[in-house]
Amino acid sequence: MPYLGLIVLVVMIAALIDIVSSDDALVRGLPRWAWLLLVIVLPLVGSVVWFVAGRPVAGFSGRVGRDRPGQASAMGFPEYDHPGRFVPQDPEADAAFLKQVRERAEAQRRQGEIERRRRVERERGQ
Structure with a gap:
């Protein structure tokens, strides 16, 4: 078990990079800053919980993405631009x-x- 600390460190770094690179609006469960704090305070448990319960659903199509921050994707109607809105046909x-x-x-x-x-x-x- 001499490599256990190294494994925990690698999992924690992967979780921190994933948290920082995730879109804040798509993070599940807690706000992004809370996930960061949880992973830093409880590295192994926080990382596993992040990957299981907090990470945005990968590869889900049919949702509106933001190509540029601050740019409304609903063609000039910013009040309709929110995560979960389906892309029109x-x-x-x-x-x-x-x-x-x-x-x-x-x-x-x-x-x-x-x-x-x-x-x-x-x-x-x-």
């Missing part, structure tokens, strides 16, 4: 749908504001 149709949803929401907000103002006017008149 037809990007033009998806963009048109998202634009339609945004316009409908704005129309509903305007209508709600008009109704609220009418209600306030009626209450003042009584």
Whole structure:
């Protein structure tokens, strides 16, 4: 068992490199800083737990990836850009749908504001 310390060190370094290189939004279980702390404090246990329960699911297709940080991948609609959003089959149709949803929401907000103002006017008149 003279190589046990070396094995623990190699596993810990591999886990630390994997944690640092993982996308923070895809890390499971704990925030990335907590995983780093766990692996540093409990090298063998923390590393094994990271590889089993914390590591992002590898090779899962159909998810939106971020090619450039700060770049919205939902074609100009940053509110729809979040991990877990599936990639559209037809990007033009998806963009048109998202634009339609945004316009409908704005129309509903305007209508709600008009109704609220009418209600306030009626209450003042009584």
